[in-house]
Amino acid sequence: MSDFVSASNVFLDNPATSCDEALKFLSDKAVELGISSDAAAVLEAFKAREEEGSTGMMGGFAIPHAKSKAIDKAAVEVVKFSGDVDWTTMDEKPVKVAIALLIPDTEAGTTHLKLLSKVAVMLMHADFCKAVLASEDPAQIAQTINDGLDK
Amino acid sequence: MAPHVVASPIDKGPSRVIRKNKESHMVSKKVTLTNPQGLHMRPAGTFASTMGKFASDVTVVAGGKDVNGKSPMALMAAGIGCGTEIEIKCDGADENDALEAAVQLVESGIGE
Amino acid sequence: MFEGVNASDGIGIGTAQVAVExxxxxxxxxxxxxxxxxxxxxxxxxxxxxxxxxxxxxxxxxxxxxxxxxxxxxxxxxxxxxxxxxxxxxxxxxxxxxxxxxxxxxxxxxxxxxxxxxxxxxxxxxxxxxxxxxxxxxxxGKQLIDLSVLPEGSIIIVHDLTPSMTASIDKENVAGIVTETGGRTSHSAIIARALEIPAVLSVKDCCTSIRNGDTLVVNGTKGEVTVNPPADELERAKKAAAASAAEKAALEAYRGKPTETADGDKKLLVANIGNPDDATGATEHDAEGVGLFRSEFLFMDAKELPSEDDQFAAYQKVALRMKDQPVIIRTLDVGGDKEIPYLNLQKEDNPFMGFRAVRYCLNNPDQYKVQLRALLRASAFGDVKIMLPLVTCIDEVRSAKALVRECMTELDAQDVEYNKDIEVGTMIETPAASLIADDLAKECDFFSIGTNDLIGYTMCADRGNDRVSYLYSVYNPAVLRSIKRIVECGNDAGIMVGMCGEAAADPLLIPMLISFGLGEFSVSAPSILRTRKIISQWTKAEADSLAETVMALKTADEVKCALAAAAK
The missing domain is CATH 1.10.274.10 (PtsI, HPr-binding domain)
Structure with a gap:
């Protein structure tokens, strides 16, 4: 997993201010990056998961995830927002960074569970959060996450 | 039953007709309670109200104690459980009818 | 906000009707x-x-x-x-x-x-x-409270619910119950649960602190009563109440369905009960049997040792009620912490590590055999299994089984019927039992993991002690590794491994249990449908994948976080 997140999947200074806007951005980017060919389907998958329970966590982070037939390969997208994003979170603070998981809906689709759980654990560590929040370098952010996934 | 004639120990001849001790007029029978939860409120109430219709005194002997058969409270307090053998005693003008009704009621499960 | 005993699940919202005698x-x-x-x-x-x-x-x-x-x-x-x-x-x-x-x-x-x-x-x-x-x-010339004529959406506030009060409650109009006295097993609690009305009991001075007409949110699941909440909080409470009612309705879809994982692995889903009457509740909630029948109720509140016939009657009642479904009955599990005068239990400084449960029983074989004979006799009326509590060494299993065999001989001599192939298994609830689970599995017919005590003894923490209750958590790696080992040892020996502690119904833990290979989930009756639903959402592959990550984590917090993130 050490190069699961590539720098080209890290986006900075996004102007989205709502959860819906953020998810739309992530879905559109998924097509641009060749992860999927159907942005609408990806957006629907993201939204469906939010309905079940918000993926907003703590300290300004959210971990939205989409599982869909329209997703061709597992990938991680990271987006940092220029302002605050209105998102239902566990600590009721707005979201500044979204680490999104896109997962194909195949039989042996169990990678996402590992990813999800590992990312959630990473978010518990203050130095990880600080590093991601502070950095404006996509390569560095990608590396920080990859290091965390490796542990 | 005809009253017994008892010769008074003082008078030598037949004299007043004296009824013997009431005990001998009493009728009784032993039955076993089959209600699964014993004699709880409902069957106790049914038994007591059925017996209440008779003039005779009704006594239920359970666990060696005498219990007023016309009192649902007394019957309940006696805590007669399933499988307990009780003796029903009736004493009075309609004692036979009362006993028959009582025995039939218990043997039929007191409406349960 | 008032706190009290959470006596009956659900959220009730309505207007206070203070009933003062x-x-x-x-x-x-x-x-x-x-x-x-x-x-x-x-x-x-x-x-x-x-x-x-x-x-x-x-x-x-x-x-x-x-x-x-x-x-x-x-x-x-x-x-x-x-x-x-x-x-x-x-x-x-x-x-x-x-x-x-x-x-x-x-x-x-x-x-x-x-x-x-x-x-x-x-x-x-x-x-x-x-x-x-x-x-x-x-x-x-006074008037008593009449609860049968309440307006719709009433929350009853009363000192204590008498039988006539509870009998006259009109379910249609009563949204919640709050009382000044009573615990989870009190008459009021039992009625409230039977009527499925949210109830919070033992709320001190509620009859004087709450006024007629106050708007109340009664959270019977948490044991909280909120008076006149602000509009937004009330809105949220209404949504939560509606969601909880909707969830309950949605769970009905799982009634009558087999319990299996998403890829068809069958599991046995059964109920924990504390007395014969609970058995009806178990069936009402669609249990597939009884995974733990606590026999203590017979011994508490009694003035003398219950006779073999008394015990037999109780065990037979449950066996008959559950028909051909399995009924696991645990033998007497009490110690010096309980008041049972006729058992002559000495007051001990440390009753939870003392002369209790199977230790006490094996040391009072004549008394123990009364229970064992009653259990054997009951086995003629249903699929009764015997389970030993608090085992820490194999000697205890061997001694208990020897006593069972003695009882069988006695019953044979009296020509009394019983199941000659009756299964005898054990609770695994101590670190010792966990460590020798491989040996125990060879001499027991089944295991049931008692997480409530297993967590306490493994973490050396009293869940009731505020200072250390943070340590009492099933998510601690030590506990998870213990559970995994127990399940694997049982499966390797080809015996059924079940879990009867509260952890079996934990939505976060269920995928882990599926991955380990747990065969039987024994939960409280109201949790049955939800447990079936959660089991049905996971494939073995998904569960294994999650378990792989989680078992590598080092702290309980990380484990919980990972499980929460991956939860369906």
Whole structure:
């Protein structure tokens, strides 16, 4: 997993201010990056998961995830927002960074569970959060996450 | 039953007709309670109200104690459980009818 | 916000109806009227009471149910008892006023019922109190609380629910119950749960602190009562209440379905019960059997050791109720922390590590054999299995099985029927048992993991001690590794491994248990449908994938976080 997140999947200074806007951005980017060919389907998958329970966590982070037939390969997208994003979170603070998981809906689709759980654990560590929040370098952010996934 | 004639120990001849001790007029029978939860409120109430219709005194002997058969409270307090053998005693003008009704009621499960 | 005992799940929102019993005190005195007049006064009060009760009973037959209405007609039967009327009349003739005569006679009946060995009779004490209050109110010209005429959306606030009160509750109009006394097993709690009305009990001074007309949110699941919440909080509460009701309705889809993972692995889903009456609840909630029948109820509240016949009757009752479904009965699991005088348990400094459960039983073999024989006899009436508590070494299993064999020989000699192939298994709830699980598995017919005690003994933390309760968590790697080992040892030996602690119903933990290979989930009856649903959402592959990550984590917090993120 050490190069699961590539720098080209890290986006900075996004102007989205709502959860819906953020998810739309992530879905559109998924097509641009060749992860999927159907942005609408990806957006629907993201939204469906939010309905079940918000993926907003703590300290300004959210971990939205989409599982869909329209997703061709597992990938991680990271987006940092220029302002605050209105998102239902566990600590009721707005979201500044979204680490999104896109997962194909195949039989042996169990990678996402590992990813999800590992990312959630990473978010518990203050130095990880600080590093991601502070950095404006996509390569560095990608590396920080990859290091965390490796542990 | 005809009253017994008892010769008074003082008078030598037949004299007043004296009824013997009431005990001998009493009728009784032993039955076993089959209600699964014993004699709880409902069957106790049914038994007591059925017996209440008779003039005779009704006594239920359970666990060696005498219990007023016309009192649902007394019957309940006696805590007669399933499988307990009780003796029903009736004493009075309609004692036979009362006993028959009582025995039939218990043997039929007191409406349960 | 008030806190109390969470007695009946759910969220109820409505308007407070504070029900305060009128003051029924009187000054005991000699009656001034003639005996006949005083007796007539009593009989008139009795008459009025009987009439009012009959009206109530008729109303309840329609709105609540036949058996609840019968409680009321029972009151009339008791109040009209000729013996009772005689006793009261006699006291009036001795000069006592009717109120005092009533009081004394009721006291007498109360003591008579209280002294009975039969639980059904002891329960009638509450009815005596009800009748006393009812007739006394008539004598004193006061009005008693009538719960059957409440407006819609009422939250009842009362000191304690009497049988007549609970019997007259109209489910349609009562959204919640709050009382000043009572615990989870009190009469009020049991009725509230049966009526499925959210209830919070033992809320101190609620009758004086809450006013008629206050808007209340009663969270019976958490044990919280909020008074006049701000608009947004009320909105959220309404949404939560609706969501909880919707979830309950959605779970009905799982009724009657087999319990299996998303890829068809079958699991056994059964219930934990504490007495024979719970068995009906288990079936009502669609349990597939009983995974833990705690036998302690027979021994508590008894004045002497329950006889073999008494025990047999209770075990047989459950066996018959569950028909051909498995019923695992655990042998006596008590120690010095409980008040059971006739067992002669000494007070110990450390009862939880002391002379209790199987240790006590094996040291009192004659007594233990009474229970074992009763269990064997019950096995002729259903699929009864015997389970040992608190095992820490294999000797205990061997000794217990030897006693079972002795009992079998005795029963054979008496030509009594029982299941000759009865299964004997053990709770795994100590670190010791976990560590020797491989050996134990070879000599037991099944395991049931008692996480409640396993967590406590493994983490050396008392869940009731605020200072250390943070350590009492199933998510600790030590506990997870223990559970994994126990399940694997059992599966390797080809025996059924179940779990009867609360952890079995934990939505976060279930994928881990599926991955480890747990075969049987024994949970509280209300959790059954939800547990079935969660099991059905996971494939073995998904569960394994998650477990791989989680078992590599080092702290309980990380484990919980990872499980929460991956939860479906």
């Amino acid at each position: 009128p003051d029924l005190s009187y000054t005991p005195s000699t009656h001034q009227d003639t005996d006949e007049e005083e007796i007539a006064r009593y009989k008139s009060a009795l008459d009025a009471f009987s009439k009012k009760t009959e009206v109530q009973a008729d109303r309840m037959k329609v709105s609540v149910g036949e058996s609840e209405a019968e409680i009321m007609t029972g009151h009339i039967t008791m109040a009209s008892d000729p013996f009772m009327v005689d006793e009261i009349t006699n006291r009036i003739k001795q000069g006592m006023c009717a109120e005092q005569a009533l009081d004394e006679v009721c006291d007498m009946f109360y003591s008579m019922f209280d002294a009975s060995d039969e639980q059904l009779i002891r329960e009638r004490c509450a009815d005596v109190q009800d009748i006393r209050a009812g007739i006394m109110a008539e004598l004193l």
